[in-house]
Structures are given as structure tokens and as C-alpha cells.
Amino acid sequence: MKNDARIEAVYRLHCGARAVEARAQAIAVEQSVEMPLSAIHEDWIRNEVVARVEAIEPEDADAGAGTATSWRVTLSLDARTVADDPGQLMNMLFGNSSLHPDLELLDARLPASLLDALPGPAFGIEGLRTLVGASRRALTCTALKPQGLPPQRLAALAGSFARAGIDLIKDDHGIADQPWAPFAQRVAAVQREVARANAQTGGRSVYAPSLSGGARRLAEQLRIAREEGVRCVLACPLVIGVASFVELVRERGDLAVLAHPALGGAARIAPALLLGRLMRLFGADATIFPNFGGRFSYSRQTCRAIADAARAPLAHHRPTLPAPAGGMSVARVDEMIEEFGSDVMLLIGGNLLEAGDALPQRAHEFVERVQRACGC
Amino acid sequence: MKNDARIEAVYRLHCGARAVEARAQAIAVEQSVEMPLSAIHEDWIRNEVVARVEAIEPEDADAGAGTATSWRVTLSLDARTVADDPGQLMNMLFGNSSLHPDLELLDARLPASLLDALPGPAFGIEGLRTLVGASRRALTCTALKPQGLPPQRLAALAGSFARAGIDLIKDDHGIADQPWAPFAQRVAAVQREVARANAQTGGRSVYAPSLSGGARRLAEQLRIAREEGVRCVLACPLVIGVASFVELVRERGDLAVLAHPALGGAARIAPALLLGRLMRLFGADATIFPNFGGRFSYSRQTCRAIADAARAPLAHHRPTLPAPAGGMSVARVDEMIEEFGSDVMLLIGGNLLEAGDALPQRAHEFVERVQRACGC
Numbered sequence: 001m002k003n004d005a006r007i008e009a010v011y012r013l014h015c016g017a018r019a020v021e022a023r024a025q026a027i028a029v030e031q032s033v034e035m036p037l038s039a040i041h042e043d044w045i046r047n048e049v050v051a052r053v054e055a056i057e058p059e060d061a062d063a064g065a066g067t068a069t070s071w072r073v074t075l076s077l078d079a080r081t082v083a084d085d086p087g088q089l090m091n092m093l094f095g096n097s098s099l100h101p102d103l104e105l106l107d108a109r110l111p112a113s114l115l116d117a118l119p120g121p122a123f124g125i126e127g128l129r130t131l132v133g134a135s136r137r138a139l140t141c142t143a144l145k146p147q148g149l150p151p152q153r154l155a156a157l158a159g160s161f162a163r164a165g166i167d168l169i170k171d172d173h174g175i176a177d178q179p180w181a182p183f184a185q186r187v188a189a190v191q192r193e194v195a196r197a198n199a200q201t202g203g204r205s206v207y208a209p210s211l212s213g214g215a216r217r218l219a220e221q222l223r224i225a226r227e228e229g230v231r232c233v234l235a236c237p238l239v240i241g242v243a244s245f246v247e248l249v250r251e252r253g254d255l256a257v258l259a260h261p262a263l264g265g266a267a268r269i270a271p272a273l274l275l276g277r278l279m280r281l282f283g284a285d286a287t288i289f290p291n292f293g294g295r296f297s298y299s300r301q302t303c304r305a306i307a308d309a310a311r312a313p314l315a316h317h318r319p320t321l322p323a324p325a326g327g328m329s330v331a332r333v334d335e336m337i338e339e340f341g342s343d344v345m346l347l348i349g350g351n352l353l354e355a356g357d358a359l360p361q362r363a364h365e366f367v368e369r370v371q372r373a374c375g376c
Numbered sequence: 377m378k379n380d381a382r383i384e385a386v387y388r389l390h391c392g393a394r395a396v397e398a399r400a401q402a403i404a405v406e407q408s409v410e411m412p413l414s415a416i417h418e419d420w421i422r423n424e425v426v427a428r429v430e431a432i433e434p435e436d437a438d439a440g441a442g443t444a445t446s447w448r449v450t451l452s453l454d455a456r457t458v459a460d461d462p463g464q465l466m467n468m469l470f471g472n473s474s475l476h477p478d479l480e481l482l483d484a485r486l487p488a489s490l491l492d493a494l495p496g497p498a499f500g501i502e503g504l505r506t507l508v509g510a511s512r513r514a515l516t517c518t519a520l521k522p523q524g525l526p527p528q529r530l531a532a533l534a535g536s537f538a539r540a541g542i543d544l545i546k547d548d549h550g551i552a553d554q555p556w557a558p559f560a561q562r563v564a565a566v567q568r569e570v571a572r573a574n575a576q577t578g579g580r581s582v583y584a585p586s587l588s589g590g591a592r593r594l595a596e597q598l599r600i601a602r603e604e605g606v607r608c609v610l611a612c613p614l615v616i617g618v619a620s621f622v623e624l625v626r627e628r629g630d631l632a633v634l635a636h637p638a639l640g641g642a643a644r645i646a647p648a649l650l651l652g653r654l655m656r657l658f659g660a661d662a663t664i665f666p667n668f669g670g671r672f673s674y675s676r677q678t679c680r681a682i683a684d685a686a687r688a689p690l691a692h693h694r695p696t697l698p699a700p701a702g703g704m705s706v707a708r709v710d711e712m713i714e715e716f717g718s719d720v721m722l723l724i725g726g727n728l729l730e731a732g733d734a735l736p737q738r739a740h741e742f743v744e745r746v747q748r749a750c751g752c
Contacts (some may be wrong), residue, residue, distance in 0.1 A: 030671065033522035034548060035726035045524035080554055081523060085589050087615040088552045091638050095549065095615065099641030099672050099702075146409035147457060148421035172410060173471065176464045178456055213461050214623030215591025239463040239471065241617020247590030262467050265475030268642035295406065296475045326475075350411035 005111035006076040008054065009093050013071045014102040017058075024053045024073045027103065030096050032077060051077045072106070079110070084117040086282055087243035094269060105269045108277070115281070115315040119249050123256040123285040124318030125311070125343050131231060131256055132167040133204040137374035138342045140367055141168040141323060143349035144190070147175045151189035154181060158190045161352075162197035162205035164363030168345065169194060170234045171210035173260045177217070183209070184224050191228045208232040208258055211248070212240065218248055225255065232256040232285075238263040242282055249283030258323070259284030271302050276309025279320065286321035286345055291336070294327030300339070307340050323347050330362060333369040342374045381487035382452040384430065385469050389447045390478040393434070400429045400449045403479065406472050408453060427453045448482070455486070460493040462658055463619035470645060481645045484653070491657070491691040495625050499632040499661040500694030501687070501719050507607060507632055508543040509580040513750035514718045516743055517544040517699060519725035520566070523551045527565035530557060534566045537728075538573035538581035540739030544721065545570060546610045547586035549636045553593070559585070560600050567604045584608040584634055587624065588616065594624055601631065608632040608661075614639040618658055625659030634699070635660030647678050652685025655696065662697035662721055667712070670703030676715070683716050699723050706738060709745040718750045 009031075015023050028051035033040060040046050054076050058068030082089045094105045110118075121127070129135055142161050144154045154175075161169045169190075177183045187209045194207045211221045211233050218240065225233055233255050237245035239262050249257055259279040267274060271289065279287040289306050290296030298306075307322040324336060325347035336346055348366055355362035385407075391399050404427035409416060416422050430452050434444030458465045470481045486494075497503070505511055518537050520530045530551075537545045545566075553559045563585045570583045587597045587609050594616065601609055609631050613621035615638050625633055635655040643650060647665065655663040665682050666672030674682075683698040700712060701723035712722055724742055731738035 026671070032550070033524070034550060035521045036730045039726065039729040039732060040522055042524065045522055049522060049524040080556070081550065083552065083554050085552055085593070087590075087612075088588055091550065091552075091588075091612065091615050094642070095612070095638035096641075096702075098639050098643075099637065099666050099674075101641075101673060145411045146416055146421055146425065148409070148418065148425040174408070174410060174457065174467065176459065176461055176467075178459050180456070212464055212467075212619070214463075214617075214619040215595075216623060217461070217619075218591075236463075236467065236471070239467050239617065239619075241590070241615065241620050243588070243590040243593075243615075244617050244620055247592060261475065262471035263474050263643075265472075265477075266470070266642060266644035267474075267639075290475050295402070297477060298475075326472075350415065353415040354412045356415060 005079040005113045007079050007082070007092070007111065007114065008109040009075050009077060009105065010107040011073045011075070012059065012104040012106050013073050014069060015071070017066045017068055020056055020071050024056050027073065027097055028053050028075050031075065031092060032081065034096065049078050049081060051075045079114050082114060085243055086118065086246045087241060089114070090242055098268065103268070105273065107270065107273055112315065115317070118281040119246060119283040120281055120317035121283060121285045121320050122249070125321045126318065128256055128285055128321050128345070132206055134167060136342060137376045138337055138370050139167045139321065139345035140370050141170065141345050141347040142166050142352055142363070143170050143172045143347070144175065145172040145349060145353060147172060147178060148180055151181050151186045154186055155189040155193035158207060159193040159197045160360050161363055162194045162203060163201055164360055165201070165203055165367040166205055166363055168206050168208055168232065170208040170258065172349070173210050173234065173236055173262055175210055176212040183221050187225055187228050187230060191230055195229065206232050208234045210234045215244060218244065222248065222252060226253060230255065232258065234258045234260055236260045236262040237279065237282060238267070246282050256285045257283060258286045258288060260288050261290070271298060272305035272309045276306040277314070280310055280314065280317065284320050286323045288323040288325050288347060290326035291324030291328055294325070296326045307344070311343060319343070321345050330366045330369060333366065334373050337370070337373040346370065381455040381489045383455050383458070383468070383487065383490065384485040385451050385453060385481065386483040387449045387451070388435065388480040388482050389449050390445060391447070393442045393444055396432055396447050400432050403449065403473055404429050404451050407451065407468060408457065410472065425454050425457065427451045455490050458490060461619055462494065462622045463617060465490070466618055474644065479644070481649065483646065483649055488691065491693070494657040495622060495659040496657055496693035497659060497661045497696050498625070501697045502694065504632055504661055504697050504721070508582055510543060512718060513752040514713055514746050515543045515697065515721040516746050517546065517721050517723040518542050518728055518739070519546050519548045519723070520551065521548040521725060521729060523548060523554060524556055527557050527562045530562055531565040531569035534583060535569040535573045536736050537739055538570045538579060539577055540736055541577070541579055541743040542581055542739055544582050544584055544608065546584040546634065548725070549586050549610065549612055549638055551586055552588040559597050563601055563604050563606060567606055571605065582608050584610045586610045591620060594620065598624065598628060602629060606631065608634065610634045610636055612636045612638040613655065613658060614643070622658050632661045633659060634662045634664065636664050637666070647674060648681035648685040652682040653690070656686055656690065656693065660696050662699045664699040664701050664723060666702035667700030667704055670701070672702045683720070687719060695719070697721050706742045706745060709742065710749050713746070713749040722746065
């Protein structure tokens with residue numbers, strides 16, 4: 001059963017030069033067969049299923065390789081161990097190895113068979129542009145907050161945002177199915193108000209409710225959202241499970257899907273891989289990430305890498321729209337478009353709400369600045 | 377809508393004394409309303425929904441509090457923000473804050489309302505004892521490896537383990553639904569062989585297949601497992617998503633459920649909380665964790681803390697059986713029972729397979745040592 005389709009996984013390993021070969025080999029075994037190789041009698045399993053150490057390179061060896069304490073280790077894994085299960089992909093890349101505090105997953109290059117098995121974005125950048133009617137400029141996005149507000153207040157807020165011309169209005173990711181704004185009532189109220197605002201202005205603002213829970217609840221929420229005429233949903237793949245996210249992606253009909261990174265920060269998986277490439281392969285049409293200089297600590301370089309991974313050519317897959325977020329402000333619109341270009345969705349939440357009674361004006365300013373910055 | 381039911385979440389924050397109060401307050405906001413407080417007009421939301429900083433204590437202040445770089449920060453959160461969704465619990469405890477590299481989640485004390493909403497173990501220690509017919513001694517467990525073996529070989533292996541008297545025989549967690557041993561065929565073959573071995577020996581070994589995938593696949597696998605007479609299943613809550621895990625727990629009928637920690641190691645969540653208390657509340661009847669001195673690096677103290685959290689009184693919930701694993705050996709049986717007592721399940725995999733042709737003997741030795749160490 002010869003098979004040349006291997007996954008290349010790149011890790012950063014913190015250890016000394018004397019230990020690195022043995023550690024790399026141990027990780028290869030851990031991430032594939034998880035047992036002593038001497039006890040495996042089948043040649044083909046030892047030759048193919050067992051992960052291979054393909055390369056070990058020192059990262060910090062200024063005084064010579066013997067002094068390095070940080071290493072880039074490349075393993076190749078048999079793609080058949082993943083089959084077509086996204087959860088199994090995470091398991092094979094970093095399941096047990098996540099338990100090693102000195103190991104980080106930096107990159108994963110998947111063979112064609114696996115790239116074909118994963119859905120990728122159905123809308124992607126072009127699809128979202130068509131959805132909101134913005135063929136060239138960056139997209140604008142905001143969030144309904146805080147959780148605790150009843151459906152009518154969330155709807156009123158959404159109406160204000162829609163009348164200002166904001167493209168995408170999403171639930172704050174903490175708004176799930178709490179008693180103060182149960183999903184069905186909230187979605188009905190907000191969607192109705194956004195549709196009303198669109199009818200008034202001729203706009204095409206889109207509301208994206210946040211989906212949560214186990215499979216049963218997710219399916220029910222998807223059904224309700226569709227019935228209410230919703231055109232887009234938000235979910236947190238690391239919270240609901242990546243396989244559940246992919247199932248959602250496969251079953252959402254003609255709804256766009258946005259991915260939120262909640263619970264993904266501590267994964268010790270490089271953000272460009274997790275929030276860029278993997279979210280894209282799992283089917284996110286846009287991927288929200290914490291931009292540099294906001295409430296979170298990703299560097300500019302990391303954020304560029306996320307956007308690159310989201311948009312760079314990747315087999316036949318459409319590009320995913322990067323959505324920098326996390327304490328962004330209207331004052332930074334020009335800078336963010338300078339940084340990321342127009343194929344981006346700027347997500348500004350708290351900064352709009354801070355304006356209080358002047359919220360409509362600030363939201364309008366957000367929209368206008370983006371248009372000007374993109375030459376529209 | 378006054379409500380005294382709050383969750384107490386304890387974090388470790390790495391920062392200097394001058395920054396700690398502001399950081400703690402920022403985290404409280406991040407983990408609840410995620411927007412500037414000045415923009416919240418509803419008093420009750422500011423007073424109840426917004427998380428509160430309850431305590432800030434220096435951890436390392438030998439030379440005085442001004443020198444501390446590590447702090448224990450206690451926040452209280454409104455339990456209604458979680459409602460009854462386990463995924464939302466993870467989101468509220470550590471969703472966005474997981475994106476802060478200097479923050480760890482150490483502990484979470486849940487109010488009665490939430491403890492009631494979560495299932496807890498249906499079998500727990502007593503139920504698993506009854507299942508395998510071991511009323512006093514520690515339980516024995518092993519794993520079918522490596523992935524790549526076809527169903528007949530996995531079944532033969534399981535038969536050997538069952539004839540030796542091992543209580544629980546689980547799939548290696550990497551064995552999912554790969555082409556070399558598709559779930560349905562594997563489960564049928566292994567279950568049949570284990571049942572045959574039990575009939576021969578009068579034993580009560582139990583096979584626990586590993587469930588994986590999104591909701592549809594999980595439900596299908598559960599159905600197949602039940603049809604084949606399987607009495608126990610294994611799942612990885614962090615891989616399939618904790619809400620999916622809880623749904624599985626609620627729908628598994630009379631099957632016991634074991635939890636595996638794959639992908640949970642990097643979470644920056646204290647192992648005792650994640651693998652002990654939370655797995656228990658999510659409904660794991662046994663919780664597998666990497667024991668000290670094996671292939672992983674948890675300390676003895678950490679492992680004790682996991683076992684304590686799994687077994688200590690927790691409202692009305694049954695205790696979960698701790699299952700130390702990860703490179704354990706028959707030689708360590710006495711020591712592990714000395715460490716954890718008899719309310720434990722010892723999981724030894726590779727060490728048995730390493731014996732090659734002498735596998736039946738070593739498996740038998742495993743069983744006998746446990747019996748002797750427990751005075752049975």
C-alpha cells in the first residue's frame with residue numbers, strides 16, 4: 001500500500017544540541033504510532049505510518065550549532081492517518097505533542113489529497129464582496145455588544161450600524177444563547193431591523209449571528225438563521241471543535257461563515273498556520289484575528305503572516321478574507337488598509353460604541369474613511 | 377434580574393507590579409463584555425455581567441510586593457453568560473484571553489446552577505468497577521496499537537489482552553476511521569474477539585473504541601458501537617469540542633465514556649482544572665492524563681492535583697477515575713498504586729507491546745501485580 005502523500009509538519013523545539021535528535025525522533029513516534037518501534041512487526045507501518053524526521057535546523061546558533069537551544073524540526077506524516085477528518089488532522093499534527101511544553105507547531109504543508117478533502121471557503125473574498133456589494137474596497141465589520149442587552153436593544157444597535165452602511169454586523173462572540181437574548185428571538189429581531197434599514201437606505205448590510213453549542217444546538221441555530229433570512233454566521237472553531245466547524249461549513253447552504261479565534265490563542269500553534277491556513281482550509285470565508293497594536297500582542301510580522309496564509313495561492317482553494325480586530329479604531333483605518341491592502345475586512349467594535357450618542361456619526365465616519373482610503 | 381451565582385476564575389498573570397491592576401481589570405472586561413465600560417449604559421450589565429476583579433495576590437514577592445512578576449488574579453463572572461453550554465464555559469473562562477501569552481487559567485469554581493447544568497460522570501469510579509467486575513482493586517487498561525494494523529490484527533491483539541485479564545482495552549487515540557481499519561469493521565472484529573475471550577475465561581474485559589469526527593460521524597459511530605454490543609467508548613474532548621463531548625455523554629445510553637487529553641496540553645489551562653475537574657463535569661467516567669516520569673513532563677504534584685480534582689467531593693457529582701498514562705510500565709505498578717491508591721486505572725500500552733512474543737505473559741504480569749499491590 002505504497003503512498004507518497006505525506007504531510008510536512010514543522011515544529012519549534014526548545015532543547016539542547018545533545019538532546020535534539022532523540023527528541024525529534026521521539027516526537028515523530030509520538031505523533032504517529034505512539035509505541036516503541038521495536039514492537040512493530042509490519043515493515044510497511046514502520047516505513048510509512050511512522051512519522052519521519054526530515055530535517056533538524058538550529059534557529060539560534062550564533063556561536064555554532066552546539067550552542068543552539070531552539071530548533072526547527074520537520075517531520076513528515078502519512079496523510080492516510082488523517083483520512084478526511086479535520087479533528088484527526090489536529091490530533092495527528094499536535095494531539096499528544098501539545099502536552100510537551102517545549103514544543104510549538106509552526107507550519108503544516110498538506111499533500112493534494114488532503115487539500116482536496118478539506119472544503120476551503122465557499123464564498124471567500126469574492127463571495128463576500130458580492131454578498132455585501134463591495135467590488136473593490138475593504139469591507140467594514142462591527143460587533144453587537146455587550147452581552148446582556150435584550151433582543152430589541154441589539155436590534156436597535158444593528159439598525160444604527162446598517163443605516164451607517166457597515167457591511168457586516170456580527171454578534172459579539174460571547175453572545176450565545178443566554179436567557180437575556182435567546183438565539184431565536186435575537187436573530188429574528190436583529191435580522192428584521194437590518195433588513196428594514198437596508199430597505200430604507202438601499203444598502204446591503206449583512207447580520208452574522210454567532211452559533212454555539214453541540215451539534216444539535218448548532219443545527220437548530222442554523223435552521224433558525226436560514227428561516228429568518230440570515231446570509232452569514234459566525235462560529236469559533238476551537239470552541240465547537242474543528243470537525244463540527246467543517247460539518248457546519250458543509251451544511252450551511254448559501255450562508256457565508258466567519259471564523260473567530262476564541263480559545264485558539266494558547267494552542268502553541270503558529271497563528272499564521274492556525275488562523276490563516278487551517279481556518280481557510282476548514283472553510284472560513286473570513287478569519288478574525290487580533291491585530292497588532294490593539295488589545296492583544298501579536299506582532300506586525302505575525303499579522304502579515306496570517307493575512308498571507310489566508311490569501312496566498314493554495315491549491316484550488318479560494319482566499320479567505322483576513323479580518324484584523326481586537327481593539328481597532330476608526331483612527332487606524334488608513335494605516336490598516338496600508339498594511340493589508342483592500343482585500344481585508346476591518347472589524348471595529350468598542351471604538352464605535354464608545355461614541356455613545358455619536359455612534360451613528362462614528363460608524364458613518366468608519367464607512368467613509370474606508371471608501372476614501374480605497375479610492376472609492 | 378439580581379443574581380448571586382458567579383463563577384470564580386483564577387489566573388496566573390505574568391507582569392510587573394505597576395501594571396497588574398490595570399491588566400487584571402482589562403482581562404475582566406475581555407472575558408465578559410469586551411468593550412469599554414464607559415459605553416455601557418445599563419447599570420445591571422455593568423454591575424453583574426461585567427466580570428469583577430475579586431483578588432490580586434503576588435506569587436513571587438520575596439523582596440516585597442513591588443518586585444513580583446507573577447500574580448494570582450481572581451475574577452468572578454456571571455454564570456448566566458455561560459447558560460448551559462460547555463463550549464461557552466470555555467469561551468467565558470478563557471476564550472479571548474487565551475490570546476494573551478502571559479496569562480494562564482489555574483482554577484475555576486462553579487456555582488451550584490452550573491454544577492447542576494453539567495452532566496458529570498454517569499458511571500464514574502463505582503460504575504466502571506461494576507462494569508469490569510473489580511470492586512476494590514485498581515483497574516488495568518491498555519491500548520491497541522499501532523494504527524495501520526488491519527481489523528483482524530487489532531482483534532487478535534485485543535484477544536490476547538482480554539485473555540490475560542486486562543479490564544479495559546481501548547483503541548489508540550490515533551486510530552479513527554482510516555482506510556486500513558474502518559470503524560465499523562474494526563469495532564465488529566475487536567468486540568467479537570474480546571467477547572470470545574471473555575466467554576473462554578469467564579472474564580469481563582471491555583473494549584473501548586475511539587470516536588472521532590463531526591457530529592454526524594460521532595452519532596453514526598455511537599450507533600455502530602452500540603449495535604456491536606460495545607460497553608465503553610473513548611473520545612478526545614478538546615479535539616471534537618467540549619460541547620460535542622457533552623452531547624455524546626448525554627446520548628450514549630448505557631456506555632461508559634473515557635476522556636483522552638489530546639490537543640489539551642497547550643491550552644495554558646492548569647491540568648488539574650482541565651483534565652481533572654472539567655473532564656469530570658463534562659461527563660468523563662475516566663480521565664486519561666500523562667503521568668510523571670513517563671514520556672511527558674507533568675510533575676508529581678500536578679498529577680496528584682489531577683487525581684484529586686477527579687475524585688474529591690464536587691457537589692453531587694460522582695468521582696471520575698484517574699488514568700495515569702504516557703509511557704508507563706509494568707515495573708511501575710506498585711509505585712503508581714502507592715501514589716494514587718486503588719481508585720485508579722493504570723494504562724500501559726507500549727510496554728506490553730514491547731514484549732513481542734512474550735506479550736501474553738507481560739499482560740498477565742500486569743494484571744497480577746495490580747491484584748497483589750491492592751491485596752486482592
